[in-house]
Amino acid sequence: SQQGEEDPQALSIQEGENATMNCSYKTSINNLQWYRQNSGRGLVHLILIRSNEREKHSGRLRVTLDTSKKSSSLLITASRAADTASYFCATGAGSYQLTFGKGTKLSVIP
């Protein structure tokens, strides 16, 4: 079953603008991860945030986690054409299994 649900399904912005993607989930988690996938390629890990963390930064990426609302957001600042990809959230609940959402397709127009 897919626990994470990203919103919006698709997002189109101009280069230089910020992009925000949201992820909601249903059950308790130990951590939440964000991945990027370029078309036809494998996924690349972006950032992992644990359930006791509220915010995490990595370069132009900022991730927040609100466990009371069971939601997370990924912010990409000053977007570039190279950021065009699909972005997936994945939740981990203490076993070996990560549960992925269906992704947000981001298009950054030069």
Place this chain on the structure above:
Amino acid sequence: DGGITQSPKYLFRKEGQNVTLSCEQNLNHDAMYWYRQDPGQGLRLIYYSQIVNDFQKGDIAEGYSVSREKKESFPLTVTSAQKNPTAFYLCASSLQGSGYEQYFGPGTRLTVT
């Protein structure tokens, strides 16, 4: 270079044939995973392995089989029992369980006609 390799990139098979997808990693990771991705969809877990000679079914294991005889290798066989085998297959590995990031291979696109 450390990483995960999958071969081949594209695979074509006739209906009724079994086919094996290769996955090799040199990251010295204990855990390995197989996912299936359909167009516009997220990843669904087929099988995972925590250590050599051990593997567990994921959400959609029916029609698939795996083996883990070596730490570096986790091949996936798509059997003729799998009703809709055409998909993009992704292999991943991680140091241990879901508290760690997963490293993905480039994927194999399987088309069965």
